[in-house]
Amino acid sequence: MATTHPAGYPPAWKAAVDTVEETLKIIVLVKHVPDAQFDRHLTGAGHTTDRAESILSELDEYALEAALQLSEARGGEAAGNKVIALSMGPAGAVNAVKKSLQIGATEGVHLSDEALAGSDAAATSLALAAAIRHLGADAPADLVMTGMASTEGETSLVPAQLAERLGLPQVTFAAALELDGAKLTARRDGDSHADTVEATLPALVSVTDQINEPRYPNFKGIMAAKKKTITTLSLADIGVDPSLVGHSGSWTAVGTAEPRPPRTAGTIITDDGDAGIQLVQFLAAQKLL
DSSP: OEEOOOTTOOHHHHHHHHHTTTOOEEEEEOOEEEOTTSOOOEETTTTEEOOSSEEEOHHHHHHHHHHHHHHHTTTTGGGTOEEEEEEESSGGGHHHHHHHHHHTOSEEEEEOOGGGTTOOHHHHHHHHHHHHHHHTSSSOOSEEEEESSOTTTOOOOHHHHHHHHHTOOEEEEESEEEEETTEEEEEEEOSSOEEEEEEESSEEEEEOTTSOOOOOOOHHHHHHHTTSOEEEEOHHHHTOOGGGSHHHHOSOOOOOOOOOOOOOOOOOOOOSSOHHHHHHHHHHHTTOO
């Protein structure tokens, strides 16, 4: 199954196909998300996620690893290939970029603006699309890569929305990737079958947690990251009106939120010879039989 470029495909992105056989420019979206080891909390009038205890999203590490492998197959940074880690979020989100650089990304970009607070998937994709266009002003990206979802929202909406906003073919939920010149081939695994999808670069790809085993930052990578560049962008830098993002620009909003009720004590069955009967009766009462 081949994916073709839609009508109105931006000419600037078409030009990337001509140079992709020599070097790759890959933008990987990385998100700063609440650490799953801690309970999640909402804060503020808009019921936004409290990100005080946050880390680089585990699912984004698979996208970063896939990008690094594609780059290294063509000679890596020494051969002119670039893997740019892009994160959108408050000041603390720069830590997701820093870890990405430690893992191996060549550059980091942090999109940060107070007006972005409270952005839903639609507003997020709008801002990220503008940031990606900004980063491609001199040389458009050959690939935009993401994880299959964020570990806190888990909507999987942003990759498809980004592809639509950028006019790029999308290959989502890739469990395997191959790149031959400008032709990208991906395998998508279903419950009972697998699909092979082809697209011509430039393209947007989201990957699953089955695609690889992400590497860990080593001492050499941690030291090298200190010399790498992190660029901070604002909405003004990327030409986005603040009213189009944040709470005002979002298509959805959280109306109310309540703490999860505490767990109640379970039903204890004492086996006096009729435990099996009691268990069946309990399951029947819960309409589980």
